[in-house]
Amino acid sequence: MxxxxxxxxxxxxxxxxxxxxxxxxxxxxxxxxxxxxxxxPKPEQVIAVEVVAAQQDMIEERIELVGNLLPVAQTEIRSRVDGYIVELPFDVGDRVSSSQTLCRIDDSGQLEALDKAKATLKAAEAQLRVQESQYRFTQKSVEREERLASRGAGTDEQLETAYSNNEIALAQVELEQARVAEAKADVNVLEIGLEDFSLSTPISGYVASRMVDIGDLAKPDVPLMQIVDLETVKTTVNIIEKDYQKVAVGQAAMVTVDAYPERTFVGEVKRISPVLDQDTRTVSAQIEIKNQDSLLKPGMYARVSLNSEKVKSSVIVPLSAVLEINGRQAVYLVDAAGKTELRQVRLGSSDGLVTEVLEGVEAGENVITLGNRLVKPGQLVNAEQQQQPWGLDERALSSGMEPSAAPIGDPAGDLVTDPPIDPTADSAPLAGE
Structure with missing residues (x-):
């Protein structure tokens, strides 16, 4: 069991x-x-993209630059003397003129010294009058002794004594005159120095900063206030060597700032350096912009567009079609079968919306403007045809500016650096290499 x-x-x-x-x-x-x-195998995904046909069209050559706005005129208010501040009638943001007093320093010590100098001057003038009276007396003594000597009543010794006393009296007068002149100079110096206790500005403008308050000790090595003139502002831009001959003094410049993206300010090239920087191979150019509404402020980041006044016919594509891949500029094209091709291009001039293609694309070829960062070479796409962005004058007017004079942004800002392309595309050479 x-x-x-x-x-x-x-x-x-x-x-x-x-x-x-x-x-x-x-x-x-x-x-x-x-x-x-x-x-x-999963069916290949067909991505919808927008394409534009490359066209032979006119493009205006512009140079896009950047710089910082600065005041054309600015000054720091400093004291020439040491003293305690007793009055500061203006503060940051106030408008001031060259006739107004910006700061007053305690001048009681200077006034006391001036009163003493004036008293010394009066004493010197009184002493001068005494010596002048003595001199006139010795002159009369000389005349009297000369008459007595001519009559034979006087002696040579008396006459010589009269001459000596007269010369001494004259020397005393000259000495007192020098003392009076010295006292007057002291008074003048103190009166002029009194002006140093009341500070004004050599330019009219706005108080940009105030570094002191009432009661602070003013010193020559300490700035008290900063005044800026905002009627005209300037910016200095660096122009690369190949564009040097495209810029000239008097040339118009269009300036935009982030604070007022819808407005364009007109400037003018005032100065161009005659030499290139040895390190950067660029030349500096100074552009001045009228600032009647005081909208432009020093320190703002400015985008500057210079019109080279050269218009030419070229193959153009929208800037949105251009990618930057591994340091090279390229575009995606779509062939008749709907397949994509990544092709390297060499670009030329740009007006901010479209760019000139010197090599890589022919007129009539379709380039992807929307969706080009989502495709890879040889991929099947559903392409929707779009129109090229207008003609030359329409592109200028679209930005609210006159034709042939309108900057439309920074072309570099429209390029896409290192887009997220499929890894299989990295090993594929760009067409045209």
Whole structure:
């Protein structure tokens, strides 16, 4: 009986093991079959993109530059003397003129010295009058002795004494005259120095900063206020060597700032450096902009567009079609079968909306303007044809400026650097290499 129980347990265990092995084997066969068959390839995804046909059209050559706005005139107010500030009638943002007093320093010590100098002058003038009276007396003595000597009533010794006294009196007069002149000079110096205690500005403008308060000690080496003239602002831009001959003094410049993106300010090239920087191979040019509404502030980041006044016919494509891949500029084209091609291009001039293509694209070829960052070479796409962005004058007017004079942004800002392209495209050479 014990044997039968033991045998039944063994038989049951063997059956359980066999059943588990059978289930595992079935699962193994199914997975092996699935691996052998392989996964079914997913259908290729067709991406919708917008394309524009490259055109032979007119393009205006513009030079896009950047710089910081600065005031044409600015000054720091400093004291020539040491003293405590007793009056500051203006603060930051106030408008001031050259006739107004911006800061007054305690001048009580200077006034006291001036009063003392004036008193010394009066004493010197009184002493001068005494010596002049003495001189006139000695002159009369000389005349009297000369008459007596001519009659034989006087002696030579008396006459010589009269001459000597007269010369001494004259010297005393000259000495007192010098003392009076010295006292007058001291008074003048103190009166002029009194002006140093009342500070004004050599230019009219606005208080840009005030570094002191009433009661502070003013010193010659410490700036008190900064005044800026905002009627005209300037910016200095760096022009690369190849564009040097395209810029001239008097040339119009269009300036935009981030604070007023819808407005364009007209400037003028005032100065161009005659030499190039040896390190950057650029030349600096100074552009002045009238600022009648005082909207432009020093320190603003300015985008400058210079019109080279050269209009030419070229193959053009929208800037939105241009990508920058591994430091090279390229565009995606779509052929008649709807397949994409990544092609390297060499660009020329740009007006902010379209760019000239010197090599890589022919007129009539379709370039992708929307969706070019989502495709890869050889991919099938659903291309929707769009129109090229207008003609030359329409492109200028679209920015709210006169034709042939309108900057339309920074072309560099429209280029896409290192777009997320499929890794398989990295090994594929660009067409045209």
């Amino acid at each position: 014990v044997f039968l129980n033991w045998f039944g347990r063994v038989l049951f265990g063997c059956c359980a093991i066999a059943a588990a092995w059978s289930v595992w084997y079935v699962i193994y066969l199914q997975s092996h079959a699935a691996i052998a068959e392989g996964e079914k």
